[in-house]
Amino acid sequence: xxxxTPDLCDQFPDVVVVEPGFRNYGGVSAFGGEVVTVxxxxxxxxxxxQVGLPGKGRVLVVDGGGxxxxxxxxxMLAAQAASNGWAGLIINGCIRDVDVIGQTQLGVQALGTxxxxxxxxxQGDLDVPVTFGGVTFRPGQFVxxxxxxxxxxxxxxxxx
Numbered sequence: 106x107x108x109x110t111p112d113l114c115d116q117f118p119d120v121v122v123v124e125p126g127f128r129n130y131g132g133v134s135a136f137g138g139e140v141v142t143v144x145x146x147x148x149x150x151x152x153x154x155q156v157g158l159p160g161k162g163r164v165l166v167v168d169g170g171g172x173x174x175x176x177x178x179x180x181m182l183a184a185q186a187a188s189n190g191w192a193g194l195i196i197n198g199c200i201r202d203v204d205v206i207g208q209t210q211l212g213v214q215a216l217g218t219x220x221x222x223x224x225x226x227x228q229g230d231l232d233v234p235v236t237f238g239g240v241t242f243r244p245g246q247f248v249x250x251x252x253x254x255x256x257x258x259x260x261x262x263x264x265x
Contacts, residue, residue, distance in 0.1 A: 123237075136212030144230040169198025195215075
């Protein structure tokens with residue numbers, strides 16, 4: 106069954122809803138899966154490393170500190186994530202190459218776009234709690250996203 110966040114909110118009233126502000130950019134507009142977290146600021150080195158690994162239908166939740174000065178994801182990393190089985194990425198920051206990402210079989214939500222890539226300083230943290238949009242994401246939780254918004258659950262939700 107497809108992810109429809111309003112229906113999931115109705116069926117599972119204990120889900121947490123992320124504050125609005127994210128936009129859908131990926132070729133897959135509704136997606137969900139187990140959370141893997143990255144915390145980084147204007148350096149996508151850890152994101153690059155993760156999308157190179159098997160995604161197993163999980164969602165990479167990236168806290169880029171809300172920066173709008175560089176893009177944490179571009180077309181090449183999005184293509185790699187899709188080919189490695191990631192369901193999607195949710196980025197508290199910007200992406201670039203949006204026309205190509207929009208045709209990639211991957212869910213992508215972000216705050217906005219920026220044409221500049223990040224610096225590569227090999228800085229960032231993996232599998233740590235990250236907080237943005239009024240929600241704390243922890244590895245092992247489950248996130249679901251569509252054009253209506255993003256929700257977070259402690260357990261997988263049926264029908265997804």
